Amino acid sequence: xxxxxxxxxxxxxxxxxxxxxxxxxxxxxxxxxxxxxxxxxxxxxxxxxxxxxxxxxxxxxxxxxxxxxxxxxxxxxxxxxxxxxxxxxxxxxxxxxxxxxxxxxxxxxxxxxxxxxxxxxxxxxxxxxxxxxxxxxxxxxxxxxxxxxxxxxxxxxxxxxxxxxxxxxxxxxxxxxxxxxxxxxxxxxxxxxxxxxxxxxxxxxxxxxxxxxxxxxxxxxxx
Numbered sequence: 001x002x003x004x005x006x007x008x009x010x011x012x013x014x015x016x017x018x019x020x021x022x023x024x025x026x027x028x029x030x031x032x033x034x035x036x037x038x039x040x041x042x043x044x045x046x047x048x049x050x051x052x053x054x055x056x057x058x059x060x061x062x063x064x065x066x067x068x069x070x071x072x073x074x075x076x077x078x079x080x081x082x083x084x085x086x087x088x089x090x091x092x093x094x095x096x097x098x099x100x101x102x103x104x105x106x107x108x109x110x111x112x113x114x115x116x117x118x119x120x121x122x123x124x125x126x127x128x129x130x131x132x133x134x135x136x137x138x139x140x141x142x143x144x145x146x147x148x149x150x151x152x153x154x155x156x157x158x159x160x161x162x163x164x165x166x167x168x169x170x171x172x173x174x175x176x177x178x179x180x181x182x183x184x185x186x187x188x189x190x191x192x193x194x195x196x197x198x199x200x201x202x203x204x205x206x207x208x209x210x211x212x213x214x215x216x217x218x219x220x221x222x223x
């Protein structure tokens with residue numbers, strides 16, 4: 001494993017230094033192994049590991065390429081982990097989400113454009129006064145996705161997107177079992193949007209924390 005780790009670090013160093021850029025094709029295996037002072041076997045294992053992390057793309061009969069390295073692609077491994085632990089650690093997932101959502105909302109209060117704020121308002125209006133639980137959860141997912149995008153940090157937005165979809169089932173459960181959950185969610189969304197429109201950074205941060213924190217409190221009692 002130590003030899004494979006060394007090979008991984010050397011390929012990573014090539015990417016970080018710019019010697020290999022997104023979309024570049026890696027040199028042929030014997031040439032790259034010689035360049036890096038590695039055995040072909042350790043290089044092969046490193047390539048396999050990095051392909052599982054979506055850093056490299058092995059194309060049969062064509063060669064190995066550096067992927068786009070887009071955050072959403074690299075975070076697919078995290079999505080897999082979250083899928084495996086969804087039931088056991090859903091409270092912890094919501095706690096992490098509360099921290100990240102607060103940061104994303106604060107950034108959106110700073111950087112959201114008028115067009116993005118109008119899109120958020122239109123989204124909330126589209127749900128109607130008496131939505132089903134499923135409609136509300138879908139609207140909720142999109143609402144928070146747009147806020148994260150409006151903050152301008154693509155890594156944070158991708159992290160939140162992974163977390164949001166893994167916690168959707170718990171949100172449906174809350175809507176079915178908790179009194180006034182639908183009304184509370186809609187009111188909290190409106191309050192958060194008001195803070196964003198006012199470019200109230202601390203207000204947006206606080207409202208977001210309270211919004212997601214309410215789900216955490218409910219889950220602790222329900223589980």
